[in-house]
Amino acid sequence: MKKSMLLALVAISIISCGKKEEKKDELYPENVAEAVSSEDQLIADGKKLFESNKAACFSCHQMDKKVIGPSIKEIAKIYKEQNGDMVAFLRKKADPIVDPSQYNVMETNFAILKTMSDEELKSLEAYMMSTIK
Numbered sequence: 001m002k003k004s005m006l007l008a009l010v011a012i013s014i015i016s017c018g019k020k021e022e023k024k025d026e027l028y029p030e031n032v033a034e035a036v037s038s039e040d041q042l043i044a045d046g047k048k049l050f051e052s053n054k055a056a057c058f059s060c061h062q063m064d065k066k067v068i069g070p071s072i073k074e075i076a077k078i079y080k081e082q083n084g085d086m087v088a089f090l091r092k093k094a095d096p097i098v099d100p101s102q103y104n105v106m107e108t109n110f111a112i113l114k115t116m117s118d119e120e121l122k123s124l125e126a127y128m129m130s131t132i133k
């Protein structure tokens with residue numbers, strides 16, 4: 001009698017543990033997606049790329065303070081003031097305007113930047129410029 005009760009309990013617990021949680025559908029209402037403008041999307045993509053291990057821009061560029069490279073805001077400010085073409089710089093088609101004396105340090109990144117699409121470079125630019133808006 002006792003033994004069969006125990007067995008029943010064990011059986012019940014096994015069955016309930018085996019039940020998998022139902023996966024909920026991801027909720028993403030269309031109106032929310034539409035509210036995110038393409039510019040915001042570009043900035044978000046750029047931020048993600050900037051902070052990714054692939055690009056590793058953040059390891060030398062912090063938001064407000066100079067580490068190895070000038071801060072993101074410093075770069076954005078100078079590009080805005082001088083109406084610089086950041087994508088051209090990242091494509092190695094324009095000269096440095098922020099800190100030319102340290103250009104050789106930045107130069108090490110052109111190998112990875114070369115593998116990125118125009119869209120990706122535009123997103124990096126959009127993100128960096130958005131920090132001083």
Ligand code: HEC
Nearest residue numbers: 055056057060068069096097098099100102103105106109
């Ligand atoms: C190894 C450190 C290092 C990494 C990693 C790095 N940078 Fe730089 N970056 C620098 C230094 C140092 C400068 C200052 C020299 C200069 O102005 O060219 C600079 C300058 C810049 C400038 C200003 C260029 C100008 O006109 O003078 C931009 C834009 C920039 N970096 C973007 C990026 C992006 C985007 C990434 C990621 C793909 C990146 N950097 C990764 C070190 C780095």
